Amino acid sequence: MSLTVTKKNIHTSIAETIQDRIGADDLRRRAFEIFQQLGLPTSKHEEFKHTHITRALEKNFSFSKSKASSNQLEVNKFFLQDLDANTLVFINGVFSEKYSKIVSPPAEITILPLEKALAQKHPVAMQNFARYADFQNNAFAAWNTADWSSGVFIHVPGNSVVEKPVVLHHI
Numbered sequence: 001m002s003l004t005v006t007k008k009n010i011h012t013s014i015a016e017t018i019q020d021r022i023g024a025d026d027l028r029r030r031a032f033e034i035f036q037q038l039g040l041p042t043s044k045h046e047e048f049k050h051t052h053i054t055r056a057l058e059k060n061f062s063f064s065k066s067k068a069s070s071n072q073l074e075v076n077k078f079f080l081q082d083l084d085a086n087t088l089v090f091i092n093g094v095f096s097e098k099y100s101k102i103v104s105p106p107a108e109i110t111i112l113p114l115e116k117a118l119a120q121k122h123p124v125a126m127q128n129f130a131r132y133a134d135f136q137n138n139a140f141a142a143w144n145t146a147d148w149s150s151g152v153f154i155h156v157p158g159n160s161v162v163e164k165p166v167v168l169h170h171i
Contacts, residue, residue, distance in 0.1 A: 010054045011040050018147045031135045031145035038139040075099045078169055086111060086166045088152060093170070095152040108162045114151030124155045 015036060022028050040057070041048040075089055075096075088111065089099035095113055102111050110122070117125035133141040156162055 010057050014040075014057075014143065018143070021149070022146060027130055028146045028148075031130070031142045032147075034135060035139055035142035035146055038137075038142060040139055073099070073171070075169070075171060078171055080167075083167065085164050086162075088166065088168050090152075090168065090170045094150045104162055104164045108156070108160050109166070110153070110155040110157075111166075112153045114148075114153045117153035122153065122155070125153050 015032075018032050018035070022032055040053050041051075042054070043049050043052065073091065075091075079087065084103060086104050086109065087101045089096045091099070097113055100111075102109075110117075112120075112122070112125075114125070114129075118129060130145050133144065135141040135145040154166070
């Protein structure tokens with residue numbers, strides 16, 4: 001008779017959560033593999049020697065993805081009345097296209113959910129996605145690259161002037 005014991009810790013909890021959502025995307029899979037190799041920083045890593053990351057995550061973090069119920073929200077009460085602006089609304093950190101309002105013409109500014117910009121293969125989104133945070137050598141960047149689920153893409157073409165302000169509401 002053989003018995004396999006798997007020690008469950010914060011790293012394995014994170015890895016299981018990522019693996020459940022990763023899909024077939026090569027970039028995300030590569031970032032996940034790097035996260036698996038690097039693991040979470042410990043006090044043996046110089047920049048984290050006084051920060052107990054795993055202890056903080058174990059006590060204060062839930063890995064379940066709960067969707068914000070935006071059906072009952074009255075977001076207008078948070079807005080400045082009569083403000084002629086591009087209004088981007090984030091509910092519990094997630095960009096809400098439903099409550100956002102873009103008033104500037106596309107020639108001045110492009111604002112899209114990040115997942116839509118990547119799905120449409122917007123050239124600027126494709127050129128810059130996962131290029132500046134070094135997920136090859138940073139566990140948190142690898143985690144974020146492997147497990148991202150939402151974002152906003154904002155592009156202002158060169159030599160353009162956006163006449164209307166961009167206002168962000170985090171609700």
